Amino acid sequence: MRAPSGYLLAARYRLLEPVGRGGMGTVWRAHDELLDRHVAVKEVRLPAVLDEELRAELCARTEREGRATAMVTHPSVITVFDVVTEDDRPWIVMELLQAKSLEQLILEGGPLHPRKAAEIGRQILGALRAVHAKGILHRDVKPSNVLVTEDRAVLTDFGLAALEGDVSITQAGIVLGSAGYIAPERVLGSKASPAGDLWSLGATLYTAVEGRGLHGRRTAAAALAALTSGEPIPMTKAGPLAPVLDALLRIDPQTRLDSVRASLMLARVAAGGSAEEPLAARRTTVRPVPEVAQPSFARRPTHRGLHRAEAATAAIEVPSPRQERRPGEGVHRKRGESRPSPSAYARFKATVIKLCLPRRFWPRELRKRG
Ligand SMILES: Nc1ncnc2c1ncn2[C@@H]1O[C@H](COP(=O)(O)OP(=O)(O)O)[C@@H](O)[C@H]1O
Numbered sequence: 001m002r003a004p005s006g007y008l009l010a011a012r013y014r015l016l017e018p019v020g021r022g023g024m025g026t027v028w029r030a031h032d033e034l035l036d037r038h039v040a041v042k043e044v045r046l047p048a049v050l051d052e053e054l055r056a057e058l059c060a061r062t063e064r065e066g067r068a069t070a071m072v073t074h075p076s077v078i079t080v081f082d083v084v085t086e087d088d089r090p091w092i093v094m095e096l097l098q099a100k101s102l103e104q105l106i107l108e109g110g111p112l113h114p115r116k117a118a119e120i121g122r123q124i125l126g127a128l129r130a131v132h133a134k135g136i137l138h139r140d141v142k143p144s145n146v147l148v149t150e151d152r153a154v155l156t157d158f159g160l161a162a163l164e165g166d167v168s169i170t171q172a173g174i175v176l177g178s179a180g181y182i183a184p185e186r187v188l189g190s191k192a193s194p195a196g197d198l199w200s201l202g203a204t205l206y207t208a209v210e211g212r213g214l215h216g217r218r219t220a221a222a223a224l225a226a227l228t229s230g231e232p233i234p235m236t237k238a239g240p241l242a243p244v245l246d247a248l249l250r251i252d253p254q255t256r257l258d259s260v261r262a263s264l265m266l267a268r269v270a271a272g273g274s275a276e277e278p279l280a281a282r283r284t285t286v287r288p289v290p291e292v293a294q295p296s297f298a299r300r301p302t303h304r305g306l307h308r309a310e311a312a313t314a315a316i317e318v319p320s321p322r323q324e325r326r327p328g329e330g331v332h333r334k335r336g337e338s339r340p341s342p343s344a345y346a347r348f349k350a351t352v353i354k355l356c357l358p359r360r361f362w363p364r365e366l367r368k369r370g
């Protein structure tokens with residue numbers, strides 16, 4: 001059951017021609033006659049023999065897709081304009097992209113250059129981070145759900161999306177992702193999580209650079225066995241992207257690359273650098289720190305003019321130097337870490353005393369601090 005081309009949906013959207021097909025149905029290029037602009041319309045295909053339960057599930061799924069997508073505004077998340085129920089089935093109206101899916105790109109042009117794949121990954125990861133920040137899990141990240149235009153990569157098809165902690169969709173027993181792109185822990189029965197979406201992104205980028213799926217032609221069980229065997233993931237074309245893929249495709253979600261570091265690494269590869277180099281450099285390079293940044297209670301401030309009060313205040317605020325402090329470590333403190341800070345009044349009093357009284361009249365504690 002598919003609408004004929006020329007069909008006028010909701011007395012407003014004229015279906016022109018199909019631009020894509022997926023597991024759920026057909027995506028049309030259509031004309032919004034009210035606003036006079038082109039849009040994409042996703043028509044949900046219903047099986048010939050349809051029971052009421054399935055129809056209800058498909059409708060619920062499409063509404064969920066519309067709602068989940070509409071919750072996020074991001075250049076790499078498809079924009080949904082409308083959800084319509086007509087002809088007893090749901091339709092999604094969304095922005096029309098002059099795009100090919102990543103799946104099409106690989107089929108037509110072969111594996112992508114690692115830099116190009118990294119840039120697509122960087123943008124899709126941005127979309128995932130925006131989606132996760134709203135508590136939504138995509139759960140179906142794969143090449144056919146990534147659309148690539150001249151200058152954008154866009155995540156689409158939120159048909160399996162769910163709010164974190166939502167179990168109703170699992171109970172309904174519908175397909176929960178695509179073989180080859182579902183995170184191993186989900187295959188083993190764990191709940192979906194943001195880390196699961198990151199694994200799927202890793203598998204998607206793997207296919208993009210290697211030109212073939214991570215699981216090859218293996219059955220799901222064989223693929224899982226291969227994955228969990230601990231063998232290194234075979235990569236021949238990934239180049240600078242290999243460390244990122246390796247870290248995203250970790251079996252254990254706890255040790256999997258997190259989204260912040262993943263974006264950093266993808267950005268570096270996309271810019272023509274190496275994913276790991278600057279991270280390694282941070283561990284080994286010791287930048288010289290200016291004298292003044294090295295706090296010490298033992299050392300008197302070298303400058304002892306009128307500004308002495310300020311120096312004393314600074315000395316009160318920095319922590320005492322630890323034995324294990326590395327040379328590169330200065331006074332930087334992690335946000336949220338408590339610091340010994342005297343009250344504003346105590347500081348004010350110390351300053352007044354120092355400015356007004358000769359040193360021999362200062363309280364002993366203040367004299368010690370200098
Ligand atoms: N907004 C869009 N603009 C242009 N093409 C699109 C759009 N949305 C989807 N497509 C095309 O349609 C295909 C199927 O879309 P998708 O939303 O993944 O449907 P399904 O839920 O059936 O998998 C995509 O792979 C892509 O080629």
Ligand SMILES: [Mg+2]
Pocket residue numbers: 022023144145157
């Ligand atoms: Mg799809």
